[in-house]
Amino acid sequence: MSGRRTITVELGERSYPIVIGSGLLGGAFDLGEYLAGDDCLIVSNDTIAPLYLDKLQADLPGRAVGTISLPDGEEFKTLDTASSILDTLVASGAHRDTTVIALGGGVVGDIAGFAAACYMRGVAFVQVPTTLLAQVDSSVGGKTGVNHPGGKNLIGAFYQPRIVLIDTDTLATLADRELRAGMAEVIKYGAIADAEFFAWLETNMPALLGKDPEALAHAVRRSCEIKAEVVAEDERESGRRAILNFGHTFGHAIERCQGYGEWLHGEAVAAGMVMAAKLSGVEPSELSRLQKLIEAAGLPVAPPRVGAAAMMNAMGMDKKVLGKRLRFVVLESLGAANVTSDYDPSLLDQVLEAAS
Amino acid sequence: MSGRRTITVELGERSYPIVIGSGLLGGAFDLGEYLAGDDCLIVSNDTIAPLYLDKLQADLPGRAVGTISLPDGEEFKTLDTASSILDTLVASGAHRDTTVIALGGGVVGDIAGFAAACYMRGVAFVQVPTTLLAQVDSSVGGKTGVNHPGGKNLIGAFYQPRIVLIDTDTLATLADRELRAGMAEVIKYGAIADAEFFAWLETNMPALLGKDPEALAHAVRRSCEIKAEVVAEDERESGRRAILNFGHTFGHAIERCQGYGEWLHGEAVAAGMVMAAKLSGVEPSELSRLQKLIEAAGLPVAPPRVGAAAMMNAMGMDKKVLGKRLRFVVLESLGAANVTSDYDPSLLDQVLEAAS
Numbered sequence: 001m002s003g004r005r006t007i008t009v010e011l012g013e014r015s016y017p018i019v020i021g022s023g024l025l026g027g028a029f030d031l032g033e034y035l036a037g038d039d040c041l042i043v044s045n046d047t048i049a050p051l052y053l054d055k056l057q058a059d060l061p062g063r064a065v066g067t068i069s070l071p072d073g074e075e076f077k078t079l080d081t082a083s084s085i086l087d088t089l090v091a092s093g094a095h096r097d098t099t100v101i102a103l104g105g106g107v108v109g110d111i112a113g114f115a116a117a118c119y120m121r122g123v124a125f126v127q128v129p130t131t132l133l134a135q136v137d138s139s140v141g142g143k144t145g146v147n148h149p150g151g152k153n154l155i156g157a158f159y160q161p162r163i164v165l166i167d168t169d170t171l172a173t174l175a176d177r178e179l180r181a182g183m184a185e186v187i188k189y190g191a192i193a194d195a196e197f198f199a200w201l202e203t204n205m206p207a208l209l210g211k212d213p214e215a216l217a218h219a220v221r222r223s224c225e226i227k228a229e230v231v232a233e234d235e236r237e238s239g240r241r242a243i244l245n246f247g248h249t250f251g252h253a254i255e256r257c258q259g260y261g262e263w264l265h266g267e268a269v270a271a272g273m274v275m276a277a278k279l280s281g282v283e284p285s286e287l288s289r290l291q292k293l294i295e296a297a298g299l300p301v302a303p304p305r306v307g308a309a310a311m312m313n314a315m316g317m318d319k320k321v322l323g324k325r326l327r328f329v330v331l332e333s334l335g336a337a338n339v340t341s342d343y344d345p346s347l348l349d350q351v352l353e354a355a356s
Numbered sequence: 357m358s359g360r361r362t363i364t365v366e367l368g369e370r371s372y373p374i375v376i377g378s379g380l381l382g383g384a385f386d387l388g389e390y391l392a393g394d395d396c397l398i399v400s401n402d403t404i405a406p407l408y409l410d411k412l413q414a415d416l417p418g419r420a421v422g423t424i425s426l427p428d429g430e431e432f433k434t435l436d437t438a439s440s441i442l443d444t445l446v447a448s449g450a451h452r453d454t455t456v457i458a459l460g461g462g463v464v465g466d467i468a469g470f471a472a473a474c475y476m477r478g479v480a481f482v483q484v485p486t487t488l489l490a491q492v493d494s495s496v497g498g499k500t501g502v503n504h505p506g507g508k509n510l511i512g513a514f515y516q517p518r519i520v521l522i523d524t525d526t527l528a529t530l531a532d533r534e535l536r537a538g539m540a541e542v543i544k545y546g547a548i549a550d551a552e553f554f555a556w557l558e559t560n561m562p563a564l565l566g567k568d569p570e571a572l573a574h575a576v577r578r579s580c581e582i583k584a585e586v587v588a589e590d591e592r593e594s595g596r597r598a599i600l601n602f603g604h605t606f607g608h609a610i611e612r613c614q615g616y617g618e619w620l621h622g623e624a625v626a627a628g629m630v631m632a633a634k635l636s637g638v639e640p641s642e643l644s645r646l647q648k649l650i651e652a653a654g655l656p657v658a659p660p661r662v663g664a665a666a667m668m669n670a671m672g673m674d675k676k677v678l679g680k681r682l683r684f685v686v687l688e689s690l691g692a693a694n695v696t697s698d699y700d701p702s703l704l705d706q707v708l709e710a711a712s
Contacts (some may be wrong), residue, residue, distance in 0.1 A: 020482075083435055090506035118474075121501060121512045124590075143475060150446035156477045157513060236478075 005217075007224050010232040014160045018140060018247030019223050022213060024167040026129075027058035034163040036124035037066040039064045043085055044103040048130050051173055053278055056103050056128060059165075066092050070108060074260060077107045077147045079155055085115035089123075095341065099124040099162075105178075106138035106265075112155070113144030115262035118158035127161040132182025132216075136189070136223035139164045141231040141278065142243075152191060152252065152260070158236055168217045176209075176298075179187040181266025183297040184247075186219050188273060189226040191254035192234075192246045195335030197222050202289065205296040209223055243337040246329040247273030250303065252315035254355075257306035270299035278351045280330035289334060308352035365496065366588040370516045374496060378569060380523040381484070382623070383414035385601055389709075390519040392480035393453030395420045398608040399441055400459040403478075404486050407446075407529055412459050412484060415521075422448050426464060426651050430616055433463045433503045435511055441471035445479075455480040455518075461487035461534075462494035469500030469573050473515035481659040483517040484569045486526040488538025488572075489622055491547070492579035495520045497587040497597075501555040508525035508574040508608065508616070523579075524573045532565075536620025539564065542575050542602075545582045545628060547646060548602045551691030558645065561652040603629030606659070609670035610711075613662035626655035634707045635699055636686035645690060664708035 004021035019029065040063050044053055049069045057065055068088045070081055072219035089098065100123060103111035109127050127214060129139035145156015165186040171179065183205075190198030199207070200218075227244065240252040251272030256261065277287050291301045303311070315326055325341040326348075332338060360377035375385065396419050400409055405425045413421055426437055445454065447540060448688045456479060458468035467484050472481035485495035501512015527535065539561075546554030556574075557564070561572040583600065590597040607628030611621065633643050647657045659667070671682055681697040682704075688694060 079435075079439055086435075086504065086511055088508075090504050090510055118501075118511045118513060120510060121499065121514050143477065145474075148442065148446050150443075154446055155442055155474050157474060158477050175600060 005221055007221070007228050009160070009228040011160060011235055012202045016160060016162055016164070018164040018166065020166045020168065020217065020221050020224065022149065022167065022169050022217065023321055024165055025052060025055035025059060025169070029059050029165065030061065031126065031163070031165065032061070032063070033057045034126055035063065037099070039094065039098045040066070041089060041092065041094060041098060041103045042067045042103055043070065043108060043115070045070045045108050047072045048051055048104040048108070049206065052103060052130060052170060056101070074107055074147070079146050079148070082111050082115050082118070082146050083153045085112065086119055089119050091117070094119065094123070096120055096123060098303045099126060101126040101128060102251055103128045103130065104134070106134045107128065107140050109134055109244050110144050110153070111146055113161065114156050115147055117144055117157040122159065125161045126161060127164040129164065129166060131174055132179055132220070133185060134170055135166045135220050136182060137185045137227065140224055142235065152255070167218060168213060168220055171211060171216055177264065179209065179211070181264040184266035184270040184294070184299055185272070186223050187293055187297065188246050188269065189223045191273065191331060191334055192243050192329070192337035193226045193230070193335060194222070195333070198293070198334050205293065209297065218326060235328040242327070242339045243329050246337055247276050249326065250275040250311070251317060251329055253311045254303050254306065256314040257310045263304070267300055270294045270297070271301060271303045274301045275303065275351050275354065277327060277331055279328055279347055280332070281347070282331045282333060285336045287333070303355040306355050307347070308356045311352050362576055363577070363584050365584040367514070367591055368514060372516060372518050372520070373609070374520040374522065374584065375493055376522045376524065376573065376580065376676050378523070378525050378573065378576050379413060379519055380480065381408060381411035385415050385521065386417065387415045387482065387519070387521065388417070388419070391419065391508055393455070394418070395450065395453060395454045395590040396422070396457055397445060397448065397450060398423045398457045398459055399426065399464060401426045403428045403466050404460040404464070408459060408486060408526060412457070415623045426467065428502070430463055433467055435502050435504070438474070438502050441468060442475055444472070445475050450475065450479070452476055452479060455482060455486055457482040457484060459484045459486065461485065462489070462490045464668045465490055465495050466500050466509075467502055469515055469517065470502055470512050473500055473513035478515065481515060481517045483520040485522060486521065487528055487540060488535055488576070491522045491536060492532055492574050493541045493583065496580055496583045504564070508611070522576060524569060524576055526569060527572055533620065535567070536564065537620040538653045539631070540578050540622035540626040540650070540655055543649055543653065544602050544625065545579045547629065547687060547690055548599050548693035549582045549586070549684070551689070552579070554649070554690050558649055561649065565654065598683070598695045599685050602687070602693055603632050605671060605682065606631040606667070609667045610659050610662065612670040613666045614660060618661070619656070623656055626650045626653070627657060627659045631659065631707050631710065632684060635684055635703055636688070637703070638687050638689060642687070642690045647661060659711040662711050664705070664712045667708050667711045
């Protein structure tokens with residue numbers, strides 16, 4: 001059993017803690033002081049609710065708790081689903097002091113957070129992420145929203161939670177493929193911001209995939225620390241926060257070309273990181289280390305064969321915008337990233353050949 | 357022709373100007389510097405677009421301007437309508453540097469602002485209000501949103517515009533009833549914050565209703581100054597901003613009991629202000645001055661006969677919450693308001709008798 005650790009996301013009056021530990025759900029942590037009042041609505045999904053809803057309720061002693069369970073899956077991350085949460089809030093007479101609590105993965109957190117941002121122009125919000133991806137990425141930093149048929153996350157809000165409560169025990173029930181997909185984001189933090197952490201991941205990947213509690217707790221903690229630091233510096237992504245998108249320009253293009261749901265987001269990001277590292281022109285030895293770590297995590301190091309032209313298109317580079325330059329997150333070296341539009345177009349073509 | 361005047365809403369890095377004057381639309385004012393980029397979407401409605409769309413476009417020289425015209429009316433202030441704006445943004449390939457411009461009254465501004473807040477987690481937003489109510493109230497201060505079948509403005513965001521551009525000439529085409537309804541909010545500003553302005557309104561109400569441009573410009577200006585000052589102090593209504601709701605607790609209850617669309621919002625607020633003044637226990641002479649000014653504006657000084665119990669219910673005071681206390685904005689005297697829940701319940705009953 002690993003010790004409890006708290007990281008603060010420093011955002012002035014909107015600062016909040018990320019509390020990470022084993023056994024936090026089930027009554028060991030009193031969420032009371034993070035609620036706006038006595039009334040809560042827990043938003044979860046049909047997969048997670050049966051596993052953890054009772055345990056979360058034990059952390060809410062004496063509170064009036066409503067629940068809504070969403071269908072599980074990215075395809076339900078829509079304005080209609082957000083609207084159904086708003087309907088539930090209205091129907092239950094929720095008021096300014098009601099707190100919305102997201103219990104689940106990234107989809108649940110994104111939709112619930114957006115509903116909390118919109119209800120009465122914003123009610124208190126709490127994140128209880130149960131997947132690795134949500135614990136190290138989507139639950140931290142305040143990006144909430146839903147998809148539009150025209151693109152992912154096109155509708156949303158920057159809306160910070162009051163606390164992110166991460167019980168690492170929930171990873172025990174996570175499917176292996178989901179664990180690996182979340183690991184892509186963990187590897188990303190090492191690659192963009194911490195060479196030492198990257199090296200630690202190289203050593204500990206087998207333990208992580210074996211769900212060693214200590215190892216997972218350390219990976220979640222260090223990932224959250226890096227994300228919290230970057231978000232504190234640039235909440236609304238006007239600058240440095242963009243480095244968190246390392247591998248995501250290519251990754252999103254892969255998802256768009258394949259149709260969503262084929263590869264998991266983390267799988268597409270994994271291949272995207274290798275592509276971005278190649279575009280960066282890092283030392284061959286470092287590129288090789290990145291590829292090997294991604295492979296060790298059981299993740300793809302090359303894009304699916306969706307076609308180089310289709311990838312270009314999916315990145316918004318159709319023929320109408322010749323001369324336009326994309327912005328990519330590139331590595332200076334393992335542990336240091338930059339955002340640039342000063343890349344070599346012929347190198348980009350070469351990188352995209354992997355998708356041909 | 358009145359001179360151009362600029363009031364700044366002081367909100368740190370989100371500060372913005374309210375520019376008020378005659379003849380600002382039609383090419384006399386270049387909105388360029390307030391846009392995020394070259395692309396704009398003007399959101400208007402079927403009544404206002406034919407009158408002012410061309411003129412607004414003249415203030416956007418060399419810009420790529422799309423337009424969407426909403427059906428006119430409070431009944432269209434829904435999440436579905438906001439969603440149709442989002443669809444238009446997606447379909448037109450709008451990006452982070454697209455600016456959403458609201459041209460119309462409060463309904464258009466509220467919906468368009470909410471869509472701007474949600475699209476890609478927030479794009480630039482500009483308010484060009486064309487009704488008195490929107491010019492003195494809804495366009496300033498960042499409250500955006502839509503109605504839910506369960507209540508008004510239940511879904512929304514605090515989202516500030518980059519500029520509020522008020523061409524007072526647009527009031528020339530405003531229906532008399534709409535002008536009077538907007539005047540309720542103007543009177544409100546005098547009552548809650550400026551005894552001198554209140555006295556000025558007593559003298560100048562005939563000129564205002566006669567649409568004297570100088571008088572209207574002064575009323576709009578002073579109202580915006582007061583609102584800007586209150587909003588700067590308390591953007592998210594955690595305290596003092598609530599005084600802007602003078603007359604609104606009763607007013608909203610009137611609208612809810614009647615069904616929306618019977619009385620205009622300003623008409624309900626007018627009667628609500630008289631009720632709130634009675635609850636305040638102000639000097640009879642001051643109550644009388646308030647009533648007379650509201651009457652002079654052609655507005656109701658008493659609620660419709662919807663029933664005292666129905667009003668109580670509509671204010672959320674049903675039998676289940678006996679002992680609960682409402683919060684009302686009360687007048688200390690003309691020009692000074694407070695928020696309190698320390699009222700005399702029997703006096704409240706007496707005030708509500710007017711609705712019996």
